[in-house]
Amino acid sequence: MDEQQGPRERGARAEEARQVAARLHAEGVSGVLLTWVDNAGITRVKGVPVRRLEHAAAWGVGASPVFDTFLVDDSATRSRFLGGPDGDLRLHPDLDRAVPLAAQPGWAWAPADRYTQEGEPHPGCQRGFARRMAERAREWGLEFRCAFEVEWVAARAGGPAEEPDHPTQGPAYGMERMIDLSDCLRDLLRALDDQGVAVHQVHPEYAPGQYELSVAAEDPVAAADTCVLVRQTVRAVSARHGLRVSFAPAVEAGTVGNGGHLHLSPWRGARNLCHGGAGPHGLTSEAEAFLAGVLEELPALLAVGAPGPGSPLRLVPSHWAGVYQCWGRENREAALRLVTGSRGEESSAANAEVKCFDGAANPYLVTGAVIAAGLAGLAAGRTLPPEVHGDPATWPEGRLEQLGVRRLPGTVAESLAHFRRSALLREAMGEVLHDVLCAVRQAETELFAGSPPEQVVAATRWRY
Structure with a gap:
């Protein structure tokens, strides 16, 4: 398991998320939009209630790996490793970037990193690739x-x-x-x-x-x-x-x-x-x-x-x-x-x-x-x-x-x-x-x- 997904790290992220969620709630935020960008260049999103941010930070939010194979028209293809209905990933919000959206009252935004259910970095995560480089x-x-x-x-x-x-x-x-x-x-x-x-x-x-x-x-x-x-x-x-x-x-x-x-x-x-x-x-x-x-x-x-x-x-x-x-x-x-x-x-x-x-x-x-x-x-x-x-x-x-x-x-x-x-x-x-x-x-x-x-x-x- 990646050390970023171990029990100690989960606990630290949960505590940080509690503080972030309290700040966002005080600013009138009801939900947080978690985004990633797919290989067709489309920004995809999942939203969570602000009170659910602690769980999202510790355990992630489910999202199918099929999005990696989506085309610009929302149809999908297959690669040797990805595609089809099987599997699941976890979206983990970057709490350091969490910010209320001025033009979408009641919503905040945070970019997400993608991990496998086993806690390993998803090899298709584009944000993770940028970080590695x-x-x-x-x-x-x-x-x-x-x-x-x-x-x-x-x-x-x-x-x-x-x-x-x-x-x-x-x-x-x-x-x-x-x-x-x-x-x-x-x-x-x-x-x-x-x-x-x-x-x-x-x-x-x-x-x-x-x-x-x-x-x-x-x-x-x-x-x-x-x-x-x-x-x-x-x-x-x-x-x-x-x-x-x-x-x-x-x-x-x-x-x-x-x-x-x-x-x-x-x-x-x-x-x-x-x-x-x-x-x-x-x-x-x-x-x-x-x-x-x-x-x-x-x-x-x-x-x-x-x-x-x-x-x-x-x-x-x-x-x-x-x-x-x-x-x-x-x-x-x-x-x-x-x-x-x-x-x-x-x-x-x-x-x-x-x-x-x-x-x-x-x-x-x-x-x-x-x-x-x-x-x-x-x-x-x-x-x-x-x-x-x-x-x-x-x-x-x-x-x-x-x-x-x-x-x-x-x-x-x-x-x-x-x-x-x-x-x-x-x-x-x-x-x-x-x-x-x-x-x-x-x-x-x-x-x-x-x-x-x-x-x-x-x-x-x-x-x-």
Whole structure:
């Protein structure tokens, strides 16, 4: 039995849960929502009365392992290890993250870790995978600060299902859009502040009805937790204003989709390794090797970070989606963008952004897989290839090949083939998680085989 599930640990968690439950009850909370994110990128949930939190913390809440094989349309597939009606797991809330939900009065939220009935960590637990990779990094003496950008498209609730009825039609990045949704965005900022989320900025994006919100960096697991909480809060606040939202990579065929960009920086103690080194733009040799490992593995990582049936519809050149396997300082067409920060702020602000990821991704899988790839680059002592300037899509014929710049996979089937062959990601995830991810990606590919873009978008628009 895992020591986290022994009698002493159960008793400690029960006592902590009693204190948390008392605090939540005093704040008017009646129920606690326990969430996990499945391999299709859907946030799943089970709720417990606040008075039941003590038992949930000590013994967990039952949930079938079949959710690991769910597809975006709620059908299910099978893998070699998971699928079908048999078995059960236990959801254990992370009490440190328990927080009342400002836009859902009477409810609180906590992310959950999944264990077997025998008390062992579930090998398919995505949150557990992210934690293992963060722990692996600590063995190198490294910690990571990560944050996800959250993009969404707002539409009027009750509008036509075929095409979103946007509440604002103002120019891209225009002030008019902030005026049209002023009350909703104000309430969103208030709700996130009440929930302890440190927001850096919010602004209208390029596509009709599209917005983006950025938050402060945290450790890899906490960053994924916050991504889940932010999306839930965006959805709940918007509903109170008569809006429904979509985080799907493609909301309307032929328009810019929703990204889910990951920002991260490796730190050794109090030093940001993306600054103060002798490498390109101040990268230390460790940061350069780490980022070179991520860059090398991007074709396989795309099956994790841009995994949805509609993800390829977003990966369009000259749309700042990062479709080329290259890097560049502040280059928004590169899949890996180096952000150095303003003069004087580099030591705290310098980081790298993975731009080719989107809103269909499971954020725990993203942080875990990116760290695994980067650590492999560090172990191999990799160096970055030459930096890319400008938009590779505009280059003369032959220059891409000359500079060794490749287009990232244009289909999920292609990125899945890279993922299947990735011994690095197979070892990091473990056989069970790697295998079930392959099964879900394959089943979704077959589900939408031959479907035109409009049909893919319509089927997935409101699933994320």
